[in-house]
Amino acid sequence: MDLPPVAGKIAALSLGALPVSYVLNSISELSHPLWVALLSALILGLLFLAIYSLSHGEISYDPLYAAFTVLAFTSVVDLVIALQEDGYISGFTEFYTKEGEPYLRTGHGIFICYWDGTVHYLLYLAMAGAIYKRKGYRNLGLYWLGSFTMSILVFLLGNILGKYSSEIRPAFFFAIPYLLVLGWAGMRVFKQSRMAPCCDxxxxxxxxxxxxxxxxxxxxxxxxxxxxxxxxxxxxxxxxxxxxxxxxxxxxxxxxxxxxxxxxxxxxxxxxxxxxxxxxxxxxxxxxxxxxxxxxxxxxxxxxxxxxxxxxxxxxxxxxxxxxxxxxxxxxxxxxxxxxxxxxxxxxxxxxxxxxxxxxxxxxxxxxxxxxxxxxx
Structure with a gap:
């Protein structure tokens, strides 16, 4: 049986963030920041295992395929957070913005979630699709690299230096693997060969x-x-x-x-x-x-x-x-x-x-x- 298009597979996995968020939000025991961080890490780990089992060939060709698919999942979560904070939906991520990362409820936090849930999400689909087709994605990767670096740099420093510095919770330390993935992805993107320009x-x-x-x-x-x-x-x-x-x-x-x-x-x-x-x-x-x-x-x-x-x-x-x-x-x-x-x-x-x-x-x-x-x- 033929595999579905890569965008369809990634979209299906990433849209799983909706039922997962809804179920977790309904569990009243998630009232402690440590539980929120541990459960979030467990979900991301299980997601990675699912991606590895379903897309072993793509990951062998380019390991960034797994990173882009996991990040696509988190992009959907960010979009849900932004839509909920603006009152368009409810019942999905109150537990996370309350006990995990309360600074996401600021105007800046909401708009970086909108950007991540739209622009970054489309970039992840495009780059994963390029890997699936064994094509290069250097230009897309460089644009994403600048965007993601700016987003996480300003957000982290603002959390540490601003009025929310006293409300940093364990979920804040998810920034460490984000930074490691960012550095690793940046090196791999820069190592890709450029398209030869047609100039005599x-x-x-x-x-x-x-x-x-x-x-x-x-x-x-x-x-x-x-x-x-x-x-x-x-x-x-x-x-x-x-x-x-x-x-x-x-x-x-x-x-x-x-x-x-x-x-x-x-x-x-x-x-x-x-x-x-x-x-x-x-x-x-x-x-x-x-x-x-x-x-x-x-x-x-x-x-x-x-x-x-x-x-x-x-x-x-x-x-x-x-x-x-x-x-x-x-x-x-x-x-x-x-x-x-x-x-x-x-x-x-x-x-x-x-x-x-x-x-x-x-x-x-x-x-x-x-x-x-x-x-x-």
């Missing part, structure tokens, strides 16, 4: 001979990176309590969420400052001087990180779980949305530029590779 040496040489002013799309991206770097620096100074009038006006009239004691927005701005700002400078250099082949990979990682971060930050800035005094005022919504949407859009346009027209970023061709073409002419 003459095209590469012609593109790399053009200055920045002769490449209007690249010039626009460089200007975007300059503005994004200035915006990153400014918001970093705002959360570092810069005493200037501009910072005071911005944090009280445009993004008061940056003052929220949950600490997620402050951590987010500092991550932008210490990691996003240097990337903007390096990407600007790569768009100006040819042959920086590293930009194609790191642009994908950066786009995934910024996409996830901006979705969570913008959502939490407006969510009802965020106290009213820290929400974006209605009269500044237009400015807030314009700045933050453009901040998220730019890295994705940079990825499009790198993947669709890669000639400028390829290593310069050796002189002897052009000799046959000159003879033909």
């Amino acid at each position: 040496p003459a095209t590469v040489l012609e593109e790399q001979s053009k200055g920045l002013l002769r490449r209007p799309a690249d010039l626009a991206l460089v200007l975007y990176l300059i503005l994004a770097a200035l915006f990153t620096l400014f918001r970093g100074l705002v959360v570092l309590d810069c005493p200037t009038d501009a910072c005071f006006v911005y944090i009280y009239q445009y993004e008061p969420y940056l003052r929220d004691p949950v600490a997620y927005p402050k951590v987010q701005m500092l991550v932008y400052l210490f990691y996003g700002l240097p990337f903007c400078a390096l990407a600007g250099y790569a768009l100006t001087f040819p042959g920086c082949s590293w930009l194609q990979d790191w642009a994908l990682v950066f786009a995934g990180a910024i996409g996830q971060a901006q979705f969570s930050h913008m959502g939490a800035s407006l969510h009802l779980r965020t106290p009213f005094t820290y929400r974006v005022p209605e009269d500044t919504w237009a400015c807030f949305f314009l700045c933050n949407v453009l901040y998220a859009l730019g890295p994705h346009l940079l990825v499009l530029r790198c993947l669709r027209w890669p000639a400028f970023f390829l290593p310069s061709p050796p002189a002897d590779s052009l000799a046959p073409q000159k003879k033909q002419q």
Whole structure:
């Protein structure tokens, strides 16, 4: 009998999170944080054994298949948590958000659950499907790597530094295997071979001979990176309590969420400052001087990180779980949305530029590779 499509198998396993959550939520004995953590670990262990027995061939080809399938299960759990906290469903995960990870009930926690339950879930299906078909998934993997890293980094640091630091429960330490899987998956994704670009040496040489002013799309991206770097620096100074009038006006009239004691927005701005700002400078250099082949990979990682971060930050800035005094005022919504949407859009346009027209970023061709073409002419 033929196996069902891989997406169907993974979806069936991951949707098992619904009945499991419902049953566990109805067990009144799950009122202690330690029981919640132990039972969650047991369920994930049994899920892994089921995946291994059903998909031994795929796991032998690429062990990340098992990791993506387990993570797809947790993505469905996260989506259920977000839907329940927003009141769309009930009776599924009260036990976990109450005794396991109460910080998931914040605006930031809800929106990282939405992102994980939609974007990450689709990425897991796509990457597992690529493994099933024995195809590469480097680009998808790099985007997921940036997104997942940003999500877990800001969430963990915010939990430790913010007002929920006194409510850390045993389930918090699930972050350790998450981090280990993240590091292992990142190394495997980077080791995958890139798709060879269809660029002949003459095209590469012609593109790399053009200055920045002769490449209007690249010039626009460089200007975007300059503005994004200035915006990153400014918001970093705002959360570092810069005493200037501009910072005071911005944090009280445009993004008061940056003052929220949950600490997620402050951590987010500092991550932008210490990691996003240097990337903007390096990407600007790569768009100006040819042959920086590293930009194609790191642009994908950066786009995934910024996409996830901006979705969570913008959502939490407006969510009802965020106290009213820290929400974006209605009269500044237009400015807030314009700045933050453009901040998220730019890295994705940079990825499009790198993947669709890669000639400028390829290593310069050796002189002897052009000799046959000159003879033909």
